[in-house]
Amino acid sequence: MSIKIKQLENVARNLRHDTTEMLYRAGSGHWGGSLGMADIFAALFFGGIIYYPWKKNQWNRRDRFILSCGHICPIFYATLDRLGFFGDKKAILRKLGSPLQGHPSHIHIEAVETSTGPLGQGVGVAVGKALALKMQKKKQRVFCVTSDGEHEEGSTWEAISSAAKFKLDNLIFILDRNHLQIGGSTEEVANLGNLAERYRFLGWDVFQTNGHIMPEILDTFRKVKRANGRPKLVIAETTMGKGVSFVENDYRYHGRAPNEEEYKKAVTELRK
Amino acid sequence: MKNLQSEIKNLQLKMSCRQGYGDEILALAKKNKKIIVLSADLMDSLRVAEFKKKFPNKFLEMGVSEANMISVAAGLALEGFVPFTSSFAVFTPNQAVSQIRVSVAYNKANVKIVGSHAGVSIGADGATHQALEDIAIMRAIPGVTIFAPADYWQTRRAVRAAAKMNGPVYIRFGRGDIEQITNEKTPFKIGEAQILKKGKSGTIIAHGESVHRALLAVAELAKEKLDFGVVNLPTIKPLDEKTILNLARKTKRFVIAEDHQLTGGLGSAVAEFLAEKYAIPMEFVAIRDKFGESGEAEKLVKKYHIDTEDIVEAGKRVMGRKR
Ligand SMILES: Cc1ncc(C[n+]2csc(CCOP(=O)(O)OP(=O)(O)O)c2C)c(N)n1
Numbered sequence: 001m002s003i004k005i006k007q008l009e010n011v012a013r014n015l016r017h018d019t020t021e022m023l024y025r026a027g028s029g030h031w032g033g034s035l036g037m038a039d040i041f042a043a044l045f046f047g048g049i050i051y052y053p054w055k056k057n058q059w060n061r062r063d064r065f066i067l068s069c070g071h072i073c074p075i076f077y078a079t080l081d082r083l084g085f086f087g088d089k090k091a092i093l094r095k096l097g098s099p100l101q102g103h104p105s106h107i108h109i110e111a112v113e114t115s116t117g118p119l120g121q122g123v124g125v126a127v128g129k130a131l132a133l134k135m136q137k138k139k140q141r142v143f144c145v146t147s148d149g150e151h152e153e154g155s156t157w158e159a160i161s162s163a164a165k166f167k168l169d170n171l172i173f174i175l176d177r178n179h180l181q182i183g184g185s186t187e188e189v190a191n192l193g194n195l196a197e198r199y200r201f202l203g204w205d206v207f208q209t210n211g212h213i214m215p216e217i218l219d220t221f222r223k224v225k226r227a228n229g230r231p232k233l234v235i236a237e238t239t240m241g242k243g244v245s246f247v248e249n250d251y252r253y254h255g256r257a258p259n260e261e262e263y264k265k266a267v268t269e270l271r272k
Numbered sequence: 273m274k275n276l277q278s279e280i281k282n283l284q285l286k287m288s289c290r291q292g293y294g295d296e297i298l299a300l301a302k303k304n305k306k307i308i309v310l311s312a313d314l315m316d317s318l319r320v321a322e323f324k325k326k327f328p329n330k331f332l333e334m335g336v337s338e339a340n341m342i343s344v345a346a347g348l349a350l351e352g353f354v355p356f357t358s359s360f361a362v363f364t365p366n367q368a369v370s371q372i373r374v375s376v377a378y379n380k381a382n383v384k385i386v387g388s389h390a391g392v393s394i395g396a397d398g399a400t401h402q403a404l405e406d407i408a409i410m411r412a413i414p415g416v417t418i419f420a421p422a423d424y425w426q427t428r429r430a431v432r433a434a435a436k437m438n439g440p441v442y443i444r445f446g447r448g449d450i451e452q453i454t455n456e457k458t459p460f461k462i463g464e465a466q467i468l469k470k471g472k473s474g475t476i477i478a479h480g481e482s483v484h485r486a487l488l489a490v491a492e493l494a495k496e497k498l499d500f501g502v503v504n505l506p507t508i509k510p511l512d513e514k515t516i517l518n519l520a521r522k523t524k525r526f527v528i529a530e531d532h533q534l535t536g537g538l539g540s541a542v543a544e545f546l547a548e549k550y551a552i553p554m555e556f557v558a559i560r561d562k563f564g565e566s567g568e569a570e571k572l573v574k575k576y577h578i579d580t581e582d583i584v585e586a587g588k589r590v591m592g593r594k595r
Binding site for chain 2 (some may be wrong): 026029070094098102105115117118119149152153154181182183188190
């Protein structure tokens, strides 16, 4: 295994650890989905997929990143923290006065391109940003993480349609396909159908990857670069709670923080 | 005054309004075959998981699709069912305002919209999830009855009244386990204020979780020899104009307290009414054109100035004003 892969896997483990710690201290928040996206976030931000020169003078040249399913923001905050965004300040979540709001807030954190929380809005803002970049002939791309549950909102499909209409090949959605939401499995709660087919039918290029195998994730994103007039979707097949055995695939951890016992168990597992 | 002190002490164990919704809708469905419960992936938060278990055929899980849930409920209602939609106040009304306006209200469809987790007092989830304008939105739509019950039992009574009446209803309440103001036997009539205490200096009017804070504030004001009354107004619309006009004439000063924007809330409803009928000095304890943020509920209530001490201060201020 290459050194780079090993390093990225380490980053993912650190992100899981930081997320768990942050949520434990906050006492509330969304643990399961955050853990499940750690490998993808490590790949996106540390694996050279997203161009993210956060040092101020190059900030305008960044790829735009939007977390449309805002509730899993702990994993985004942990990523920003590891990138050095918060400097020496400790990343404190969900407390009065902390910029790390319960859902990502644009007015609190510069890297949060748009405030999200209510599902079905970030996807549309991503379309707007991609359009704006195109209209100004800018080369940057827009990456937008969206959840499967978010595809039950009508507005999500409105965004998907308009992205294809405007030929936004600079727009990349990453779908956190963990097949779970608050009330159980996405197939029980709703009727999502074949998401890959639905996107393709509307004019998108669709790519699939296991969301936890680092080489496969990197390979998949390497394929997505072509400018061909079509927006891109990367479906990441993920496991909610990945990396902490008792959280994995248990929807009851969708919207909970670890208690003390769970925190200790989780951290021990993540250190192994 | 003695009475009131013991009343505050007697407040039973803390219970949530959403549990009141879950319990009452279960009880109602046993008798009323027309009741349907819809949820937009917030079944546990709205305490209707038990309903789903007991009445699987009367429960519709709509997924995360609030706008659709409201229109579907309108369809069900227009065919004779009594649908209760269940979500956070920040999503219904907010995610579905046009559907509520046309599919429900303009049609006079018999839909009951239940919005939980209202106000800054939900705490950690932050501004995106703190509904502070839901009453304003719903008040502006013609023909919608609005309930904002103060505790568990009042929520049960409001849900019961909503099921019984014909027409669109919005029921809003907060998330937390809160002090109990009413009990099983406290009367509840649509459009009727509940006078908790009479006072000569002025009247504090409140809804929801602010009612308890109003009671505490009155005790504080009494220490300064100010004798304020307290009115709980669980029906925001239609407004209990008769009681409000009476109290305005008798007590001459109002303080109105709520976990909601000043714009369009109960305060503005009362002010609009009295400006035409009998203008008196009023002070408002409400959110002043701001978004909330993450934090502990008690700290937010303090920071956004809707706490007991803010009601006390407003009481003192209003005393310095003349009609
Ligand atoms: C418009 C809207 N309705 C409801 C919610 C409440 N909510 C938060 S997460 C969620 C669904 C979770 O499913 P998914 O988006 O797939 O996220 P995951 O469970 O995989 O983290 C819901 C309904 C919301 N955030 N926005």
